[in-house]
Amino acid sequence: MASAIEQPEIAAAAAAADPMLPALYSIQRVRQETDDTFTLELVPEDSHSSFGFRPGQFNMVYIFGVGEVPISISSDPGSLPMLKHTTREVGTVTRAMRQLKRGDVVGIRGPYGSCWPVAKAVERDVVIVAGGIGLAPLRPALYRLMAEREKFRKIVLLYGTRTPEDILYRQELEHWRGKFDLEIQVTVDRAASNWRGNVGVVTTLIPRAPFDPSNTFALVCGPEVMMRFTVMELEKRGVATERIYLSAERNMKCGIGFCGHCQLGAVFVCKDGPVFALNQIAAILGKSEI
Amino acid sequence: MTTEPVHAGGTVALEGEQLDRLITALSERKFEVLGPKLHDGAIVYDRLSSLNDLPSGWSDEQSPGKYRIKRGKGDALFGYVVGPHSWKKFLYPPVQRMWQAERNGKGLHILPNHDSAPSKFAFFGVRPCELSALAIQDKIFLGGPYVDPGYKARRENLFLVAVNCTQPGGNCFCASMNTGPKAVAGFDLALTELSQDGHRSFLVEIGTAAGAAMLSGIPHRPATDADKQLAERVLAHAARHMGRKLDTRDLKDLLYRNYEHPQWDKVAERCLSCANCTLVCPTCFCTTVEDSTDITGNHAERWRRWDSCFTVDFSYIHGGSVRATPRSRYRQWMVHKLAAWLDQFGVSGCVGCGRCITWCPVGIDITAEASAIRQSDQAKAPAEQGRESE
Incomplete structure (x- = not known):
């Protein structure tokens, strides 16, 4: 299917070899981020690894004998060969992953999929709307934006989580806010009385967020219902449909278009996505059980 | 009778008994010859050692949810259509080990599968709809940026003997899908079985140089105009006598705009979500x-096996399955097959072989389901519908 968005080139070597064979990475650190999320910090066993990725892409992460799951890359594209994957403990594989220690080895296949249109957003405002762990696949885009901050106009992060304790990458966000010109607005579903910030869904931040809708790229990732309402609010503000990008999630067994599991209407989330221009999936966004 | 060299693009005739020599020639060139065989009351694809293995004189009776073999009228070698097997099981095995891993201390070591010499298959008796199915699977496994190396190795070594369909089955609709009853491309050799006055011969179209080479040494004669006209006649007759029909006009958009059609609820009342249709389908690849x-605990393996979009697990992500109801799973399968496939691969995912209709335990008929949606296209104004049914 013809894709309207930036598609990373696939290294010929990666495509030619057996694409189902993982490369080995050892764990440098397992970092607890919040109550139920953690980050694996990984380095390749192969010191000649030529792994490179673009913000928004994902890897298939294999845990010995347990299974393999797709997880977006959440590290800085500029700090390779170190890779970071932030995930939530929700299933058999991620629970086993949480038990891993420094020095344990995992399998990595990737990077797969499409990427955020960072290069296209030069000279424009960028609004990033994230829900919960949806911030993880957006963090590499933030690294890119911060690394070349002067190339972009306003950069706004609108971030919704369940509680203040669920805010990911808190220190980093505060560091960026202090160092660069980055507007961050956080809202939570519920909080104790000492929370002075916003309470409510993330879409409530959009109407008053400081960006120029006629010249904005919007990057959105979170639960599907959150993305659907975010799109409605962004369009209401006047952000052009073709400048709204979303990252979708589906079951995946291969990551390369063979297993069929990740289909979302006519697109494969693994190879046409996970990052989609809104017009690629607008017709099915909001339809149930697609 | 001659053994003169023949060329790709040419057509010759073989007398009935000479066809056995083609199987011999394939075996001599180290091909594993696979073809239709009677087994447990069905015609399946299995290893052939001679023409005697073919279900000569047998036919099949197919209708929604029903398959029976029966004696045919004559002693035709290919007087039946497709059974529960499709060729995908050879190129894309139902269960396959992908690799193994050994743990050593904290580290691990991946052991790729080292195939001994890749299989060299000759498919003998491939129906035109099945050639189309093969071309579709080629697009999936070889046509993208990533290639399935096992499929590629087996596909490159493959020799294809097609058989045109002179007697379509009760659930066949290849004529609607433009995939049959005559093979037009993608074969090394294509046979049309001709029977006249108790005399059997085969019209042989030569598709490739490999096909021509395989015929050298097998006694044959030039095809006469009478042979060719007879073949045309029986194939035209077959095209007119398909058991089913599928109206493909605007089918993709028709289905896309009817995601919420009440027919999905109706079919879900019958669908058992058993996955038979996807397993017998020659193009389903999940x-x-x-x-x-x-x-x-120190040795791990990773296996791949056929899956189906009809299982609840198929679409599971944390929090639950995306397609939790049979309604949504049947819709996914049919809309993918008849609509999304066109966007994904430039071709319909249905070749009109009718297997999903035959092997559905409750006899759900994809052509009837599509037609029911067309009859009451939800996105059309009622007035327009009225006009169409007049």
Whole structure:
């Protein structure tokens, strides 16, 4: 299917070899981020690894004998060969992953999929709307934006989580806010009385967020219902449909278009996505059980 | 009778008994010859050692949810259509080990599968709809940026003997899908079985140089105009006598705009979500993977096996399955097959072989389901519908 968005080139070597064979990475650190999320910090066993990725892409992460799951890359594209994957403990594989220690080895296949249109957003405002762990696949885009901050106009992060304790990458966000010109607005579903910030869904931040809708790229990732309402609010503000990008999630067994599991209407989330221009999936966004 | 060299693009005739020599020639060139065989009351694809293995004189009776073999009228070698097997099981095995891993201390070591010499298959008796199915699977496994190396190795070694369909089955609709009853491309050799006055011969179209080479040494004669006209006649007759029909006009958009059609609820009342249709379908390609360890915990394996969009697990992500109801799973299968496939691969995912209709335990008929949606297209104004049914 013809894709309207930036598609990373696939290294010929990666495509030619057996694409189902993982490369080995050892764990440098397992970092607890919040109550139920953690980050694996990984380095390749192969010191000649030529792994490179673009913000928004994902890897298939294999845990010995347990299974393999797709997880977006959440590290800085500029700090390779170190890779970071932030995930939530929700299933058999991620629970086993949480038990891993420094020095344990995992399998990595990737990077797969499409990427955020960072290069296209030069000279424009960028609004990033994230829900919960949806911030993880957006963090590499933030690294890119911060690394070349002067190339972009306003950069706004609108971030919704369940509680203040669920805010990911808190220190980093505060560091960026202090160092660069980055507007961050956080809202939570519920909080104790000492929370002075916003309470409510993330879409409530959009109407008053400081960006120029006629010249904005919007990057959105979170639960599907959150993305659907975010799109409605962004369009209401006047952000052009073709400048709204979303990252979708589906079951995946291969990551390369063979297993069929990740289909979302006519697109494969693994190879046409996970990052989609809104017009690629607008017709099915909001339809149930697609 | 001659053994003169023949060329790709040419057509010759073989007398009935000479066809056995083609199987011999294939075996001599180290091909594993696979073709239709009677087994457990069905015609399946299995290893052939001679023409005697073919279900000569047998035919099949197919209708929604029903398959029976019966004696045919004559002693035709190919007087039946497709059974529960499709060729995908050879190129894309139902269960396959992908690799193994050994744990050593904290580290691990991946052991790729080292295939001994890749299989060299000759498919003998491939129906035109099945050639189309093969071309579709080629697009999936070879046509993208990533290639399935096992499929590629087996596909490159493949020799294809097609058989045109002179007697379509009760659930066949290849004529609607433009995939049959005559093979037009993608074969090394294509046979049309001709029977006249108790005399059997085969019209042989030569598709490739490999096909021509295989015929050298097998006695044949030039095809006469009478042979060719007879073949045309029986194939035209077959095209007019398909058991089913599928109106493909605007079918993709028709289905896309009817995601909420009440027919999905109706079919869900019958659909058992059993996955038979996807397993017998020659184009369905979905798989899952299974990981396991041995009792020591130091040896792990990863296996791939055929999967189906009809299982609840298929679409599971944390929090639940995306397609939790049979309604949504049947819709996914049919809309993918008849609509999304066109966007994904430039061709319909249905070749009109009718297997999903025959092997559905409750006899759900994809052509009837599509037609029911067309009859009451939800996106059309009622007035327009009225006009169409007049």
